[in-house]
Amino acid sequence: MTNEPDIRMRTICVGRYTIDIPAQLRRLQKPVDSGGDATFYFGHDENFTKVDATVIDIDIGGDDAFEPAVLAREAELRQSQNFATDRSMFVSRQEIGPAVELISSYASADSTEAIRLELHALTGNAHVVLAETSYSTDTLAGIQSKLISRLSAIRGSDQTGTAFCIGDAAFDLGGDYEEAGITYAGSLEGVPVKLQFDINTFEQAQDQPGLVERGEANLEGLGIRPEKLRAGPRPLAGDVGNEWLGAFTVNGQRMHGFYAETRTRNPNRNSPKILVSLSTGDEEAATGTPEMQDAVAIALWDRILASLRKGRD
Helix, strand or coil: CCCCCCCCEEEEEEECEEEEEECCCEECCCCHHHCCCEEEEECCHHHCEEEEEEEEECCCCCHHHHHHHHHHHHHHHHCCEECCCCEECEEEEEEEECCEEEEEEECCCCCCCCEEEEEEEEECCEEEEEEEEECCHHHHHHHHHHHHHHHHHEECCCCCCCCEEECCEEECCCCCEEEEEEEEEEEECCEEEEEEEEEECCCCCCCCCCHHHHHHHHHHHCCCCCEEEEEEECCECCECEEEEEEEEEECCEEEEEEEEEECCCCCCCCCCEEEEEEEECCCCCCCCCCCCCHHHHHHHHHHHHHCCEECCC
């Protein structure tokens, strides 16, 4: 790659932020049963509940792609075994309305006491899944009703600047806490690139190690001795933060791991704890795979972080 990046960018909405990223990067889709792209928490103590949200972008097919995706999820559950019943994990599928379906399954392979409800709905160009677990038959109907009512708080785009974005869907569920892990990945001139956003609004422990301490300790534990390219204060969308930029060589390939994180101990929706990570290269890539020069990686990093802002344009 040349010393100066000539990379076409596009603007995306991620969480409650807007940011410019390389146009070649695409959001990695998470399996429905992986815990979701984001989790929204409601209540406190004994009234504490959570809803997992997964967004499946539909680039081709639109309405015609939704039903096959729901049926594929049912088939997946039918192929998984529940050992308590010696049957499948699948319990039922119910059509709630146009492009809205509810799938019920056992939440554990070893029990039938908890039921996982997955509400599948088509919202704009996104197949949205809201999932919550019922731990008793007494709460099942209430959870189903709440999941259905939450659909009205999901839009195909966010014009208000207040909703939580995942791909082509915007959530305004009004929870008390939220956390998400959203990743974009692709190739820039043959170099594998991954950009990840970890966001949460939980209170942070006062003695929690900072970004630099955690990062360097983790790498040393893996036996990696990176070259520190830059480290120190780095504001993120107006909030105080730190960054750590490192490079290392694996099998002759130059790779990068860049991180920036806000330092807030009392995060909230408007100023959450956010960790932005950028990596280049692939440890398993074949010899001779293109690599990104340090100057190019740093320039790309600076360009991405400089574009991070709260709300929408």
